[in-house]
Amino acid sequence: MKNLVVALVFCFAFSCQNSAQVTNPKQQAVIDAEPIEIPLENGKAKAYFASGCFWCVEAIYESVKGVNEVISGYSGGFTKNPTYELSNTGRTGHAEAVEVIYDPNVVSFTTLVDVYFASQNPTQVNGQGPDRGSQYRSIIFFQNAEQKEIILKKKAALAKKLNATIAAEVYPFQKFWIGEDYHQNYERLHPNQGYIRNVSIPRLRRFQAKMPEVLKSSH
Template identity: 40%
Template sequence: MSEIATLAGGCFWCLDATFARLRGVSQVDCGYMGGRIEAPTYKAVCTGDTGHAEVIQLTFDPTIISYATLLELFFALHNPTTLNRQGGDVGTQYRSSIFFHSEQQAADARKKIADLASDYRDPIVTEVTPAVTYWPAETYHQDYFEQNPEQPYCSAVVAGKVRKLVQEYGNLLK
């Protein structure tokens, strides 16, 4: 039985490229969640005016990879202490957020944040909010890193996150 997780941790290309490599994850899609307009576009979301976050929505088999493990990786692959930014990406669309699909996911997310709080010098600002309407991103955003590994942002930012995943969590890879 599959479950869905929706995570926002900066540019969705980074999370897509890493989570798609995990055993037990059958699908990863880039999109938008948490905003005020219907059917947002990348151009509109990038203004910061729609209220949407760039997210990945993934389908996973909890008998192969647990939600808790997904959360561990989520926190390891982005900085949850920077409000509305990840590195050079600045704006509310780059916020750190966990959009939960069940009360158990909400409880697991809040527990993970509490458990990690002492590991960071600054407070964790990751939001834990109910999942609302998911809007898929434009087709060219899906599997972006796989299709564009030499693109400057991909080689400078995304590749480093993929390397970290492989080096530190290689046992979880497909």
């Protein structure tokens, strides 16, 4: 009985914490804000996604044709200058996210959204795989009405196909905070690290098997 009470208290506390994440007025202001559109730079566009550990997501998008660079960082929250340590508390509002720098003449935003859904468990709430918490939640960021429409249509179609609720939140893009240097290119630089071997690389391989047509020739 004692264990049951402890378990119920833990669940209640966990639920309250996540409920607070959603209803926090500062967080709601982020969700309700007008999107900020990033202009092309040297013919390259930028897109932003959160889907669990950014080590995994960075490697997935870097394997896609037309993607020039992927940067790991934080987005979706209300706290300025978030750090890895602060983000991991779940109290900054941010999720681990990536900035995808791509050539829109080679790969479209629509395809990047397809990559997003194909590279995760789309029904897992507040996490991916073993990574749990609001800092690992799934978010797709839109910069204009066209992108928002693409995301919502893809999300609705996937929900119908799976007959399930899709966990990804849809946010107007506000700001991307670049992560610490040691997080960049983490999977490529640390292929033998335990998490990379057991979680990140298998996730990358599953995605590559689903969408081989979008991969760079070196993958």
